[in-house]
Amino acid sequence: MIKQFRGSPEEADLRRADSLAREIFSDVANKWAFLIIETLGERTLRFSELRNEVEGISHKMLTQNLRMLERNGLVERKVHPTVPPRVEYTLTEPGQALRATVDGMCGWTHQYLGHIEASRSRFDA
Amino acid sequence: MIKQFRGSPEEADLRRADSLAREIFSDVANKWAFLIIETLGERTLRFSELRNEVEGISHKMLTQNLRMLERNGLVERKVHPTVPPRVEYTLTEPGQALRATVDGMCGWTHQYLGHIEASRSRFDA
DNA sequence: CAGGATCCCGCCGGATACTG
DNA sequence: CAGTATCCGGCGGGATCCTG
16 A cells, blocks of 8 residues: 655654554454444444344354444444443444445345356356 | 245245355455455456565465455456466456445545544543 | 353464475 | 465354353
């Protein structure tokens, strides 16, 4: 990504920004994060609701990814101090922005389902 | 995703399509695949060129992901029967379509870099 | 109900060596 | 140069138990 500015004073900053970008990319570009974002959509859901709707996710993976998303400011975590506790998750504005991308990928998947299935059959032969 | 059509004759097909979609999603929604797609862009690159440009990827991960992408019909693999061998990889049309999504995510990352960094600092405190 | 802590198995993925 | 095969350490992630 960085090819120019070799040795220039801006270089250090650019490298930092670049490595941070890569780090964020690694965090977020994972299957579970995407599915969570997609499931949340514009709704507000509780932990257990997410657990039920994101098919196949384990307790642990859900908490881990929610923490990660919260840390990066993509979801807001709201705790209601009741008993039993009630914790709600909502996409923030950056989260919503990313959701547009994830939506795009879902659309892509459905659009090319046929192509892909055919390609697989060809390849596996 | 599937809520309607319970018990209808279409149900089986829908379930298949759905599970296939999830499978594709799991395949493709991973860091290395994204970075490879992004790196390829509109160019045609050799194995070793990819290895150099996709920073930090190992030999093994590169081959694995290229195979996966080829199998799903996202990249075309062209072998030149010369010695030494020359193998070139190019995004197919479905691959290009997905690249649009990945590009979107890259843009997103850079756009919200500041927000995210700030959010992290807050969270880590 | 939300979620930390722990245990532990499986496989992910890096390093290395070998073929065409 | 591109790619397969093998080995193996580390951690990913599931299952389970425990708190507020």
